[in-house]
Amino acid sequence: MSASYTRRTFLATSGLAAAALASVPQPAKQPSGDVAQKQPGEVSVWVTDDHHVLSRVTPVKWQIARAPALSNAISLDPQKKSQEILGFGAAFTDAACFMLNQLSPAARDQLFHTLFHSSEMGFSVCRSCIGASDYSATLYSYDDGDVDPELKRFSIGHDRAYILPIIRAARKVNPDLFLFASPWSPPGWMKANGSMLGGSMRRAHMPSYANYFLKFLQAYEDEGVPVQAVTIQNEVDTDQDGRMPACIWPQEYEVDFVTSHLGPLFRRTGTKTKIWLIDHNYNLWGRALAELESPGLRDYANAIAWHGYVGQPEWMDRVHNAYPDVDMFWTEGGPDYTAAGYASDWAKWSAMFTGILRNCCRSITAWNFALDERGRPNIGPFSCGGLVTIDSQNKAISHSGQFRAFAHFSHFLPRGSRRFESQSKDNDIQHVGFETPAGQNVLVLTNSGSDRNCQLRLDNYAASLSLSQNSVTTLVWSS
Numbered sequence: 001m002s003a004s005y006t007r008r009t010f011l012a013t014s015g016l017a018a019a020a021l022a023s024v025p026q027p028a029k030q031p032s033g034d035v036a037q038k039q040p041g042e043v044s045v046w047v048t049d050d051h052h053v054l055s056r057v058t059p060v061k062w063q064i065a066r067a068p069a070l071s072n073a074i075s076l077d078p079q080k081k082s083q084e085i086l087g088f089g090a091a092f093t094d095a096a097c098f099m100l101n102q103l104s105p106a107a108r109d110q111l112f113h114t115l116f117h118s119s120e121m122g123f124s125v126c127r128s129c130i131g132a133s134d135y136s137a138t139l140y141s142y143d144d145g146d147v148d149p150e151l152k153r154f155s156i157g158h159d160r161a162y163i164l165p166i167i168r169a170a171r172k173v174n175p176d177l178f179l180f181a182s183p184w185s186p187p188g189w190m191k192a193n194g195s196m197l198g199g200s201m202r203r204a205h206m207p208s209y210a211n212y213f214l215k216f217l218q219a220y221e222d223e224g225v226p227v228q229a230v231t232i233q234n235e236v237d238t239d240q241d242g243r244m245p246a247c248i249w250p251q252e253y254e255v256d257f258v259t260s261h262l263g264p265l266f267r268r269t270g271t272k273t274k275i276w277l278i279d280h281n282y283n284l285w286g287r288a289l290a291e292l293e294s295p296g297l298r299d300y301a302n303a304i305a306w307h308g309y310v311g312q313p314e315w316m317d318r319v320h321n322a323y324p325d326v327d328m329f330w331t332e333g334g335p336d337y338t339a340a341g342y343a344s345d346w347a348k349w350s351a352m353f354t355g356i357l358r359n360c361c362r363s364i365t366a367w368n369f370a371l372d373e374r375g376r377p378n379i380g381p382f383s384c385g386g387l388v389t390i391d392s393q394n395k396a397i398s399h400s401g402q403f404r405a406f407a408h409f410s411h412f413l414p415r416g417s418r419r420f421e422s423q424s425k426d427n428d429i430q431h432v433g434f435e436t437p438a439g440q441n442v443l444v445l446t447n448s449g450s451d452r453n454c455q456l457r458l459d460n461y462a463a464s465l466s467l468s469q470n471s472v473t474t475l476v477w478s479s
């Protein structure tokens with residue numbers, strides 16, 4: 001990827017993307033009554049590859065299939081539906097909001113239109129932090145200092161400077177924004193080591209910590225930023241060697257906190273905010289099963305939050321198969337700004353998103369919305385990059401490959417879309433299909449390898465298209 005491409009400004013690229021996104025066809029009216037099966041509508045095609053950025057290319061047409069399916073054909077079954085999509089987005093970390101706050105009002109408005117407006121990316125499921133994360137400009141909680149079980153010092157004053165204004169600005173563009181919030185650490189005085197850096201939770205402070213959650217939700221509500229869900233702890237089983245805000249929560253602690261403290265408190269106070277469990281990697285599928293089996297827990301929590309750093313997305317299905325009514329949400333994963341493919345690995349991210357969605361997740365929320373060119377601000381040990389990069393000197397905006405991949409999903413799949421079944425004997429092309437609330441069919445194809453041809457089969461019809469190397473292709477058609 002050339003330096004000129006990776007440094008392409010936001011305004012130059014967003015014009016091309018906006019033109020493509022604005023041209024999504026509307027579904028044709030369907031006749032009423034019983035009618036014979038009709039040939040599916042023409043397939044509109046959008047491509048991102050080494051030469052295109054969400055570009056609309058030559059459409060393809062369904063033809064009556066007159067020969068057996070090719071060995072690599074992808075069979076589509078829109079009648080077989082599974083999970084309903086809640087949405088896509090990224091995290092309003094302290095660091096991300098710090099960087100977004102440095103943009104001029106005009107540049108930020110343009111960026112937020114692209115990120116949140118339904119005519120463009122349409123991001124609608126985003127994350128915030130309850131106190132400092134590893135991606136914060138400073139280390140803080142909402143009750144720093146000596147032991148304060150009555151939370152007399154509690155204040156979200158830190159967030160009023162730029163976090164709350166940034167979230168309010170995003171919600172102004174998309175009033176349907178679903179916000180969930182996660183703590184990286186309780187206040188240090190609630191922990192065994194007395195610090196927000198690493199360590200573990202102390203049972204004795206669980207009642208106070210439940211009230212801490214409630215005060216946070218009430219304070220944000222008062223600021224015009226309602227929070228629809230919380231997780232108990234970001235990454236429950238690691239303290240990152242004390243190098244960042246973190247807290248170990250043993251399995252029995254999380255269950256006890258939910259069933260004996262937070263859940264009952266929410267119920268007594270009429271708090272409608274949902275509780276999501278685990279908020280960590282696929283390899284904790286066994287812990288998820290054990291927690292869901294715990295007596296009383298599902299009276300208060302019926303969802304699992306997943307990260308994608310360790311394990312395989314297929315492992316989430318082990319939980320779904322045992323508890324098909326438990327919702328799955330993917331709550332963190334982002335690029336490495338030091339990686340050579342930071343700006344061009346859209347196929348890698350699209351393949352990852354496909355695996356997440358094919359394994360029952362209702363949403364995908366990336367990590368930091370924005371960081372600088374060195375992955376800052378941060379107080380942790382990792383080299384994460386932002387969904388977009390904001391240059392610390394000239395404030396120019398450039399995009400990650402993850403950003404490019406998201407557009408092929410988030411724009412075309414409004415809330416309420418439902419995944420339908422797609423199968424192939426060939427693993428060279430990743431695929432995932434959906435039906436939107438408006439009745440359109442959407443199929444995302446990811447080709448991480450070399451140029452290849454692809455055949456689709458739908459009932460008695462077939463369609464063929466060529467997929468370029470390192471490409472993401474979104475197809476849209478009406479039934």
